[in-house]
Every structure is written in C-alpha cells, then in structure tokens.
Amino acid sequence: MIRAIVTDIEGTTSDIRFVHNVLFPYARERLEAFVTAQQYAEPVKSILDNLRDEIAQSDATTADLVETLFRFMDEDRKSTALKALQGIIWHDGYVNGDFTGHLYPDVLPALEKWKAQGIDLYVYSSGSVAAQKLLFGYSDEGDITHLFSGYFDTRIGAKREAHAYSNIAEQLALPPVSILFLSDIHQELDAAAEAGLRTVQLIRGDDDAASQHHQVHSFNDINPEQIPS
Numbered sequence: 001m002i003r004a005i006v007t008d009i010e011g012t013t014s015d016i017r018f019v020h021n022v023l024f025p026y027a028r029e030r031l032e033a034f035v036t037a038q039q040y041a042e043p044v045k046s047i048l049d050n051l052r053d054e055i056a057q058s059d060a061t062t063a064d065l066v067e068t069l070f071r072f073m074d075e076d077r078k079s080t081a082l083k084a085l086q087g088i089i090w091h092d093g094y095v096n097g098d099f100t101g102h103l104y105p106d107v108l109p110a111l112e113k114w115k116a117q118g119i120d121l122y123v124y125s126s127g128s129v130a131a132q133k134l135l136f137g138y139s140d141e142g143d144i145t146h147l148f149s150g151y152f153d154t155r156i157g158a159k160r161e162a163h164a165y166s167n168i169a170e171q172l173a174l175p176p177v178s179i180l181f182l183s184d185i186h187q188e189l190d191a192a193a194e195a196g197l198r199t200v201q202l203i204r205g206d207d208d209a210a211s212q213h214h215q216v217h218s219f220n221d222i223n224p225e226q227i228p229s
Contacts, residue, residue: 001178001225002119002178002179002180002198002224002225002227003119003120003174003178003179004119004120004121004122004149004172004174004178004179004180005114005119005120005121005122005179005180005181005182005224006122006123006124006152006168006179006180006181006182006197007121007122007123007124007181007182007183008123008124008125008159008181008182008183008184008185008188008202009123009125009127009132009135010125010126010127010184011183011184011185011202011204012182012183012184012202013103013104013107014101014102014103014104014107014135015102015104015204016184018099018101018102019127022099023086023090023093023099024073024086026089026090026093026098026099027085027086027089027090028070028073030089031066031069031070031085031086031089032066034085034088034089035048035062035065035066035069035085036062036066039062043084043088044085044088047081047084047085048062048065048081050080050081051065051068051069051079051081051082052065054079054080054081055068069081069082069085078126078154078158078159080128080153080154080155083126083127083128083131083153083154084128084130086127086128086131087127087128087130087131087134088130090131090134091130091134094134094135094137094138095138100138100139100140101134101135101136101137101138101139101140102135102139102140103139103140103141103144104204104218104219106218106219106220107219108141108144109219109220110219110220110222111144111147111219112147114224115147117224119224120149120172121147121148121149122148122149122150122151122152122168122172123136123148123150123151123152124151124152124153124156124159124164124168124181125151125152125153126153126154126159127153128153129151129152129153132151132153133145133151136148150171150172152164152168152171156168156171159183159185159188159191160185160187160188160190160191161191162191162192162194162195163195164191164195165179165181165191165192165194165195165196165197166195166196169195169196169197175196176195176196176197177196177197177198179197179198180197180198180199180200180224180227181197181198181199181200182199182200182201182202182222183199183201183202184201184202184203184204186201186208186210186211186212186213189201189211189213190212190213193213198227199213199214200213200214200215200216200222200227201213201214201215201216202215202216202217202218202219203215203216203217204217214227
C-alpha cells in the first residue's frame, strides 16, 4: 500500500522549459550584482563560504566565486550553493509577479485526490527547498504548498544515488516499498528502485526506450493502489 508519494519537479510536475527558459536566465542576469551586494550579509555570506568548501578553495575571492557559479550554470552542476543563491534571486521574481511557477494541468487534480485519500505528498528536486516552495507557492494555480508534507533537495543526497532515497525513507519513517517516487528521468528511478521504493516515470514526450519503469503520460494515469511492487 502506498502511504507517501514523492515527486520530482522538472519534467514531471512542471515543464523543464520553464526552468531553463525563464528561471535560469532570470537568475543568471542578476547573479553577479546580487552576490557582490550581499556578500557580507547572511545568508549569502554563509552560502559563499560553503561554496569555498565545495571547491576546496578557502581563499577564493568573491569574483572567483562568481566565475565559478557561472561555470556551474553552464555545466548544469547540481551545486547546493548555486541552488541556494538561485532560490533567493527567484524569490523576488515570484513576489514581484515577474513569473509564476508552471504546473502541467493534470498535476493539481491528482495531488488533491491523493491527499484526500490520506497519502502524504513530498517533493524531491535538485533545486533548493526554498526554490521548490516558491514554485508551488506562486504556481499557475496559486499557492498549493498546503498539499505537501515536506520537501527534499540535494542535501539529502544526489538524485541518481540510491542512498538518497534510503535517507528519504528513513526521514519519513516508512518502509521504502510504501513510498512511490515520480520522475521523468529513468536514472533517478533506477536509484529509487534500488533503495526499495516503487516508481513511475512521467513521460511528457516520446517514450523512454532505455527505461525499465512503468511509464505514463499524465498524472491522471497514476493509480497508487495499482503500483506493482
């Protein structure tokens, strides 16, 4: 029996083009000026110190770190420090109404139905928890954060490593087999399955011939009561 559903965001609940064509450019345009202005204030000061630890350069200047952050963006590096800074910058964009968080139209009705069935809902994304809350708090459908019982980012572990999903199951205090993970990326689902979670792959385009996971094209096609173990 599924007692919790953990969902990815990019490509799963939300069009990946929203992230790459709206959010990423918005943060990139503002990153250097923001970091320079806020480098001695919290939380940016601590985030930059964490970035120095991440790259093992304790004496890196702010200019060095900005250059590193731009390189991480180009590489699509899943850097916790970068994600944290992006989340802070995106906050202003959401609050100012520069954009709203994209949701596929099939997502909200399914989440509401599962929540009404007593299934706890969680988010696990490479974006920071703060960024996740912003996307769902300022979504196309308004604030839907009340539907979620918790959020996970790369601090729990990398999304393609099984131990991250074991950590999630431990934090939820649930047997892994009672947790369903939704993602569009089969490598993430491979890691979740290795940890004992059940999986469904959301395919918003062509089927993934390399995947061994059950594939659907809409949240409407997911029935938690009929997920094979």
